[in-house]
Amino acid sequence: MGQADVSISIQVRMRWIKRQKKRAVRFKTYFDRARMYIGYGQFFLILLVFFESYKDTAFGLWFYKYSYVTLPGFVILFVVFAVILGYFDKKYIRGDEQAEIFKNNPISMDMYQKIDELHRKEFKDKEE
16 A cells, blocks of 8 residues: 555545534534424423413413413413514624624634735725
């Protein structure tokens, strides 16, 4: 086995490792997105268990007696609360979170430095 064969073998292994890494990241993304949607289902199941446990109380009797009004009311209340929470998350938290992710990503920081360098050169040329 010559030097060229070893070099090709290493290159093949590196390509294989890169493909596996991309596949793992893709599957992790799928898993995280599915976990988010499963969380919605769990929330509604928890509500169902909660209301079933209070079925024989005064609240439960009232809730099930007027379920044609209370069930849609609770669903609407949940959707409104989720939209408000999402709005505040986007307005106050998401930007800082994305900035922190950007700072910790070496590729994005490299791009930022190159763009900043080009920006400085352009303004330097205009000043002269």
